[in-house]
Amino acid sequence: MSLEGVAELPLHEGSVPTWLLRIMERMSLAILRIMVEEFGPDKVVERFSNPLWFQGFNNVIGMDWDSSGSTTVLTGVLKSVTWRSPDLGLLVLGGKGGNARRVPQEVAAATRLFDLGDEKVRELEKASRLVAKVDSALFQAGYTLYHHALFLSENGVWSIVQQGMNLEKKTARRYHWKHGTSFFSDPHEAVSGTPSGKVLNIVDSRAEGLRRVLDDLVKEGLERVSSLYSQVYNSLKGQVGLTTYLAETGSGSITRVAYGDKGLLVYQPLPHPFEVHRLFKSIDVVVDGFEDLVLARGVGAKTMRALALVSHLVYDEPPGFDDRVDTPLDPFVYSYAIGGKDGVPYRVRRREAEEVVSTLEDIINRAKLGDKDKLRAFKKLRELKIRVVGKYI
Incomplete structure (x- = not known):
């Protein structure tokens, strides 16, 4: 069942506790390993260009479902685990503020790691700059960019996730881009946020x-x-x-x-x-x-x-x-995986969350040892209809 609507991301105070951050990292790495095994790194990178899938991943690992901080926390977690595990075949570059400005240096390091060559460096640097310019200068809706993350696969496939803040409304909107699309004619894979009415849209x-x-x-x-x-x-x-x-x-x-x-x-x-x-x-x-x-x-x-x-x-x-805001599914339902940092729909229960992570890690370790049945059983879960708060997803 799909739910239509938009995802508004209000400003939230506070930070993620260290113990929960460790759980988020372990769970993210486990999910990424399973996804890479099933789909390959190119498809995983592409998935992050979908704002609903991005938000669902965020909710599964225990971050708030509607917080502007979800973008920063999730990309920070993914950046940490992918650079520590280059065998995944994908990396996350950039991030919030000063981290966004380090993308050119990180592009050079990532392309060396994946042996993609100098031409790919120039292509990625140009794509990063064009995407930033489009969302700051060519598509103006009253939001100032402060976050820029580039997802890169070992084959050079990329997605970019940016976030801007409207200080007067105290809300954020997220811009999702996918490899291979036009930069100047309806270029976004999606824009997630609150419609602003009339805007200046030079990339219409x-x-x-x-x-x-x-x-x-x-x-x-x-x-x-x-x-x-x-x-x-x-x-x-x-x-x-x-x-x-x-x-x-x-x-x-x-x-x-x-x-x-x-x-x-x-x-x-x-x-x-x-x-x-x-x-x-x-x-x-x-x-x-x-x-x-x-x-x-x-x-x-x-x-x-x-x-x-x-x-x-x-x-x-x-x-x-x-304006171009389109979010055809409310990803709140994924918060029921282990709960949310701020207690919505319920506060993350540390022991239960660690059990979930341990189970995922056990599936991966068994698969590495040749026991593919566990991994195949895990894949079957997506075919089940799970009842959540009176709704089927």
């Missing part, structure tokens, strides 16, 4: 015209782009709708500005033309198209808002304004 598949316009403009030169933006900005300057908006609200919202005989949707605030000009003058790499612009150092959310406005007003190619 219906915004292909905007991306094509910016690609052509950039090829003409950044001076040309800067000049066009100045004209657009000045044409809107002084309008009551825009000035009132800037005076009364902060960033991260859509406002409708009167322009000619129509209302123009503008994502605010917009940078002053001098800021855009100064940024373009400082770019010290060759920018030959839309992708180069996105990857350029210093080009962020404000700049992309400005360029989206140019495309919209001058060339009649608007961005998307629809």
Whole structure:
């Protein structure tokens, strides 16, 4: 039975007790070993691009079902156990804050370990940067990124999980990416969180015209782009709708500005033309198209808002304004495996949790010794219908 809805991740205080963290690590490693045995590392990495499966794994090991900290804790646990067990054939890189910024160094170490070659290093570094830029600058819904984790298999297959925080709403949303998808046209495997209403979505598949316009403009030169933006900005300057908006609200919202005989949707605030000009003058790499612009150092959310406005007003190619949040299953049911850290649906019982982990470890050890019956019996569990709180899953 599937349950439709969205997963809202509120801010939770506190940390995971050391004893529970050890159980989480043992259980995670046991589950990963069984999954790698059954599916192989490529498929396991791909599974983490599914937010429901990601959250279900989180709940099974005892983390809260609805906490923003579930992303940080789970990826931290998985990073720890995969780097200690490279025979699994998969690694987790990055993490929260400073750990996210170490992805390039960790990519180099991981590709050496898996013998993937220099070309794969460049591919992974580029993918990591593009994914971060898309969710911070091209898909703007009022969330600031603070977590970036890359899941990598020994064959070079990757998934990326990012999380952003909205401090005003005190909620988080998670962005899931899968190897082989487009970076600029409906690129997400899924976005898990609370819908924000109108957003600025430059990677909407219906915004292909905007991306094509910016690609052509950039090829003409950044001076040309800067000049066009100045004209657009000045044409809107002084309008009551825009000035009132800037005076009364902060960033991260859509406002409708009167322009000619129509209302123009503008994502605010917009940078002053001098800021855009100064940024373009400082770019010290060759920018030959839309992708180069996105990857350029210093080009962020404000700049992309400005360029989206140019495309919209001058060339009649608007961005998307629809949010993309889709979570078709409530993964709360998986919390009944061993309970949750904060007592929902019940507090983790240490002895029972350790018994579960020991059972999983025993299955793996027997399978290593040639007793495949135990492992096959474990696989059969997925065919059973387990009754949980009056519902079948």
